[in-house]
Amino acid sequence: MSNLHAPVLSPDELATYHEQGYVRLGHVAPQSEIDALRERIDQIMLGDIRYDNMLMQLCPSAGDLEKSRQTKEFKGSTLKYRKIQDLEQDPLFLAYIQNPLFRDLTAKIIGKNVSAFRSMFFNKPAERGVTINWHQDGAGGWKLDIPPKITVWTALDDTSVANGCLQIIPGSHKTMIPEQGDQLNEEERALHAPDEKRLFLEMEKGEVVLLHNWTLHRSETNSTNRPRRAFSVCYIDAATRQRDSGRAFPQIFPEYVPVAANTEEEASAAY
Numbered sequence: 001m002s003n004l005h006a007p008v009l010s011p012d013e014l015a016t017y018h019e020q021g022y023v024r025l026g027h028v029a030p031q032s033e034i035d036a037l038r039e040r041i042d043q044i045m046l047g048d049i050r051y052d053n054m055l056m057q058l059c060p061s062a063g064d065l066e067k068s069r070q071t072k073e074f075k076g077s078t079l080k081y082r083k084i085q086d087l088e089q090d091p092l093f094l095a096y097i098q099n100p101l102f103r104d105l106t107a108k109i110i111g112k113n114v115s116a117f118r119s120m121f122f123n124k125p126a127e128r129g130v131t132i133n134w135h136q137d138g139a140g141g142w143k144l145d146i147p148p149k150i151t152v153w154t155a156l157d158d159t160s161v162a163n164g165c166l167q168i169i170p171g172s173h174k175t176m177i178p179e180q181g182d183q184l185n186e187e188e189r190a191l192h193a194p195d196e197k198r199l200f201l202e203m204e205k206g207e208v209v210l211l212h213n214w215t216l217h218r219s220e221t222n223s224t225n226r227p228r229r230a231f232s233v234c235y236i237d238a239a240t241r242q243r244d245s246g247r248a249f250p251q252i253f254p255e256y257v258p259v260a261a262n263t264e265e266e267a268s269a270a271y
C-alpha cells in the first residue's frame with residue numbers, strides 16, 4: 001500500500017476538485033482501520049450489532065421487494081444489503097468520518113461547521129447489485145436549501161469494471177443538469193454523459209475519491225463472486241435544512257452532535 005495522505009488537502013488537489021469535480025486522494029487511513037470498518041459493517045448486516053435508527057435497504061437483486069424498501073428497520077441477518085445510512089452513530093464509522101483530512105478539506109470547501117447529509121454504506125453483493133444510472137447527487141432531489149458540494153467515497157473492497165466500480169464524467173459538476181430531481185433523462189444523458197467522456201474509477205481497497213456532488217456518476221452490477229462494498233459520506237454546511245421538512249442533519253465538525261431520531265425515508269434518495 002502506498003503512504004497515507006497527509007491530513008491536509010493540497011492547493012493542487014483543491015484546484016483539481018474545483019476544475020474536474022473529483023480528485024483521487026489515495027489512502028487516508030491505515031488498512032487496519034479499513035479492515036475494522038469492513039468487519040463492523042458485516043456485523044451490522046448480520047445483526048450482531050444493532051442500531052434502532054439506521055436506514056437499511058436490502059438489495060433488490062436479492063429478490064425480496066418488501067425488504068428492499070428504504071426504512072429504518074433491520075431487514076434480517078444477511079450480507080445482501082444494498083444501502084445502510086446513519087452510520088455516524090457507530091463509533092468506528094464516526095472516527096473515520098472525522099478523519100483529520102476530511103476535517104481539513106471540508107473546512108476549505110464548506111467552512112468550520114459541517115454536518116453529514118448521509119453517512120452511507122453502499123454495497124453490490126457478490127454476483128448481484130443493481131445498475132445506478134447517471135445522476136448528480138442532490139441536484140434537486142434532496143431538497144436542500146444549501147446545495148451540497150462534497151462527497152467522500154471510500155472503497156472498502158478493490159473496485160473494478162467487473163464488480164461495478166464508480167463511473168464519472170469529469171468536469172460535469174459545473175452545471176446543474178437534470179430538469180427534475182437528480183437523474184438524467186435520455187436526452188440529458190446523450191448530451192452530458194456520452195461514453196467517450198466516461199471515466200471508470202477503479203480503486204484499491206481503502207482508496208478515497210473526493211467528489212463534487214454534481215459530478216455525474218453511475219455504476220453497474222457486480223459480476224464477480226465477491227462483494228463490492230463502499231462507504232460514502234456527503235458533508236454539508238451545518239446550516240443546511242431540508243426545504244419541506246425543515247430537517248437538520250447530524251453535525252460532524254467541529255464536533256459530533258447527533259440529531260433527534262427521524263422518521264423513515266427522510267434523508268434517503270431513491271437511487
Ligand SMILES: O=C(O)CCC(=O)C(=O)O
Nearest residue numbers: 122132137166219230232
Ligand atoms: O457506489 C456506487 O456505486 C454509486 C453510489 C451512488 O450513486 C451515490 O452515492 O449516489
